[in-house]
Amino acid sequence: MTPTAARVVHVGGQHPYHISIGDGLLDDGIALAARVRGRHALLVSDAHVAPLYARRVEVALHNARPDLRIERAVIPAGEQAKTLAHFGDVLGALAQLGATRDACVLALGGGVVGDLAGFAAACWMRGIDCIQLPTTLLAMVDSSVGGKTAVDLPEGKNLVGAFHPPRAVFADTTALATLPDRELRAGLAEVIKYGGICDAPFLDWLEAHAAALLTRDPAALTEAIARSCQHKADIVERDPFEHGDRALLNLGHTFGHAIEAEQGYSGVGNAALNHGEAVAVGMVLAARLSAHLGMAAAADTARIQALLEGFGLPTRIPAGLDPDLLLARMRLDKKANAHGLRFVLWEAPGAARVVSDVPEDAVLETLREG
Ligand SMILES: NC(=O)c1ccc[n+]([C@@H]2O[C@H](COP(=O)([O-])OP(=O)(O)OC[C@H]3O[C@@H](n4cnc5c(N)ncnc54)[C@H](O)[C@@H]3O)[C@@H](O)[C@H]2O)c1
């Protein structure tokens, strides 16, 4: 296949890079090799993605750069693998490879691989290059961009991590052909998030293109990815370390992360919500909390709920989760500070803001409504 970079989004700032979005990019050894500086590369992937795509990337790179030594590290699939233990395994693989400071990590997979491999790259010898090769919709629209890297603890999501921007992002949209429907829908939750934060016309567009997106129409998917990446690029360029506006990208996440942790994280075959699903529920709860506080109209909650449900996403807290325990989880949210919890709430679709001093009884009431 002839690779075509259909779209390129530039991320500016102190460490600028490009996000390339198109067909066949995983086979474009020349473009990939152009971003690899040294003679060592560690390809990190998971047990689902490696058998599908790892060899293709290795062959493409080898053909372009026969001098490059490429090794592979494979972690189990799913959120339950985003742990310090597997992070340690990847560091061990870098040591085995003899990776020098100009070595490169290639993160081939969804957000779990991207976050964990990116964190290993951030830490190995205090920081080496990481090229993100996202294979889920969620990773293409969100996690591969912006340099947040992390692993989870049982106590909470992404509690150990670093900001480490990628050297480049190559989103090969043909990889979406093998993505399970459930994971496609999870990615659409983060796409909807951008509309909720700052782009009300994007919500209109998503309502109009729901069928095309769910049937994986390539033009609709490419448009959704490029528009999402452009929003994320604009925000992280302004505020790479989340001192301000970047927190808006957390819409739905204070609730969502609490649900994920309280369920013990999604794993292959368990019933826990995955990240995108938890964020979908969280966005509805954030909309409802905004209405409770008199910031937004109740009709706005109905609209986001209908849009998410139209994409087959959950919008209620899973049965059996205790509201008090969820609230306790939220106290470890990274937006919280000495003064208490902070939430991303909205005044209307497309007009979100970070709100401090949200009374805990209003949060609890929202959680109790489910
Ligand atoms: N760093 C950030 O800014 C950021 C942003 C959003 C989410 N995240 C993190 O991303 C993670 C969620 O990422 P995700 O939704 O991609 O989940 P994931 O990485 O667990 O991937 C979902 C599933 O799809 C499989 N898969 C991946 N690509 C595939 C393909 N092309 N074909 C077939 N199967 C494929 C995986 O093996 C896995 O089973 C969470 O840990 C979340 O916290 C990080």
Ligand SMILES: O=C(O)C(=O)C[C@@H](O)[C@H](O)[C@H](O)COP(=O)(O)O
């Ligand atoms: O890039 C960001 O900033 C985000 O908040 C994007 C989120 O979708 C993502 O899930 C992120 O990992 C959450 O970060 P955290 O700081 O709340 O752990």
Ligand SMILES: [Zn+2]
């Ligand atoms: Zn997220």
